[in-house]
Amino acid sequence: MFFVDALETEGLGNRSHLAGGTRAAVVVDPPRDIDRVLAEAARRGVRIVAVAETHVHNDYVSGGLELARLTGARYLVPAGAEVAYARVPVADGHVEPLDEGLALRAVATPGHTPHHTSYVLEEGGRAVAAFTGGSLLIGSVGRPDLVEPRLTEELARAQHASVHRLAAELHDEVAVMPTHGFGSFCSSSRTDGTHSTIGAEKASNPALVQDVDNFVTTLLAGLDDVPAYYAHMGPANAGGPAAVDLTAPRRADADEIARRLAAGEWVVDLRNRVAFAAGHVAGSLNFEADGQPATYLAWMIPWGRPVTLLAESAEDIGRAQRELTRVGIDRPAAAAVGGPADWISDGTRPASFARGTFADLAAARARGEDVIVVDVRRDSERADGWIEGSVHLPVHQLHRRLAEVPDGTVWVHCAGGMRAAIAASVLDAAGREVVAVDDGYAAAAEAGLALVTRGN
Structure with a gap:
């Protein structure tokens, strides 16, 4: 009997999947913070024997390389992706055995990227789930404009063909399990719902109910802004991300906070917006810990600029640090816990608006x-x-x-x-x-x- 567990990364609107049987499992599109994956595998009592990437991601840093290294799993990466590390190059039709009676079959589904590959989980030779990455989403498809502007229309047409291939080859009851689409900017349009099947998508997904010309026209007209940090994610994933370090940042006192602000660094206050407006360190910026700090901070900050985090608790610092590692902001320069009275040393009143x-x-x-x-x-x-x-x-x-x-x-x-x-x-x-x-x-x-x- 097989299982599939979804691991949500809500701030980025993404999902990773752990799937397998009684003894062994595969992880599809793992997050950067792989401790979550390892904990889920331990809970299931399974060994991770394969790690599979549907594509070189443009919206987050993958933990796949490190997860494969730590577990000894085979690292499956589409053969067409140019990467700087050893991996198992996966071509269309590749079959990866997982557990007794379970296997993962690769299906080339270009569109979101030229090399995009979906993976079909088969039990006893029968398809039971499709890990569609950024190809077929729930009610939508992955956007085709993240690789190269000159390829956008070509990839949009490829996206249409790819989802039609999935719909033609898989029976209606097969579960559709994408990586993107739950608020992710990698989705070409807003999506609703958290679960779907091939049959449900055939009935309502625009890519499956429109002809290719109408689909492409509508798709390209509806594309939204692209977060600026996306430009750094693809190269990081192709080059081989370093292991993540989630140890606590060094603590900064008020004098250091002032020096960092004077140097033009970013000091980020993670408190809620009501508290920030009432009083804060002059020059600090407010990205709420309960909002989407990874998305908007990474979108706005000059890339590589040092970041100091301020919060009411160490837990909020740790949560934000974890989110930021997912988009390549690996180590805060420093952090401080408390409130404005702890962060201002020269006797001036906190700023407010x-x-x-x-x-x-x-x-x-x-x-x-x-x-x-x-x-x-x-x-x-x-x-x-x-x-x-x-x-x-x-x-x-x-x-x-x-x-x-x-x-x-x-x-x-x-x-x-x-x-x-x-x-x-x-x-x-x-x-x-x-x-x-x-x-x-x-x-x-x-x-x-x-x-x-x-x-x-």
């Missing part, structure tokens, strides 16, 4: 105040409508475009508050007077703010 709602913004406009509204949502969100007179500066671009923010008090908003808090901290660190709108965007209309949509 105001928070508000869309109703507060509407009231400020009604009073005739000098109000600048900055919308930090992505282009795809803004396309559905915006507050009249607002300036659009996506949060991941704001720190490079501060000169484009007009003079005046800046009210900054996103769709829910988290990204507005990040943006407010960036503006505050730049010396601007700012109000962070901590509110859902739907409340803008309810507050009576004039909205603009395309066509009106």
Whole structure:
């Protein structure tokens, strides 16, 4: 009897899978922090005999090389991927025995990348699950534009052909188990649901219900922004990631924090946005530990810039450190636990800024105040409508475009508050007077703010 366990990496919207039988298992698309994988294998009482990559990932650093080294497993990597380390080069049709009656069969599914390969788990020669990586997702497909702009349309057409191949070769009951699509920017569109089958995808997935030309046109028109750190993930995975080090960072005192800020390094406060707005180290930036610090910090920081983490607890430091290793920010320069009183040594008061709602913004406009509204949502969100007179500066671009923010008090908003808090901290660190709108965007209309949509 086989099993498949999904290991969620929620901050990145990814899943890894541990699959096998009573004694042996394979890990497909493992995360960087492989201690989670080893713990799950120990819980199952199985030995990891194979580690399989569906592709060289562009959205996170893989732990596959280290996992294979530690366990002695065979490391399966698509033959077409150019990598700098020894591996088992997997071609279409390759069969990897796992446990008694269980095997993994490789199916070439180019599209997300030119070398992308899916793996079909077979029990007694019958397919039971398909690990589709960034090919066939739940209700979508992996985006084809992460490798090279000149290849995007070609890969989009290959993606259509690949998912049709899977649908044709596998029976309807086969479980579809992708790596991406649960909030991942590697997905070509928003996806819903956590479980699916080939039959369910044949009935509703756009790639399987549209002809290739309509599919490609729609797919390319709907592609969202690409996080900047993606540019570093592929080379890291092809070169061979180092073993991850999750030991606690060195502790910094207030004087060191001040020196690091003066040197232009990034000091990141992981506390919740309410606490940060009420008081923080001047010049520090707010990426909430309970938000998506890995995605947005890695997206915004100049690559390689040292990072010092501040948090209320060592647990929050450790959690953020783990998330950051997944995207190649391996070791914080330092860390400190406590609050602003512990992090400021020269007797100055903590910096602070105001928070508000869309109703507060509407009231400020009604009073005739000098109000600048900055919308930090992505282009795809803004396309559905915006507050009249607002300036659009996506949060991941704001720190490079501060000169484009007009003079005046800046009210900054996103769709829910988290990204507005990040943006407010960036503006505050730049010396601007700012109000962070901590509110859902739907409340803008309810507050009576004039909205603009395309066509009106």
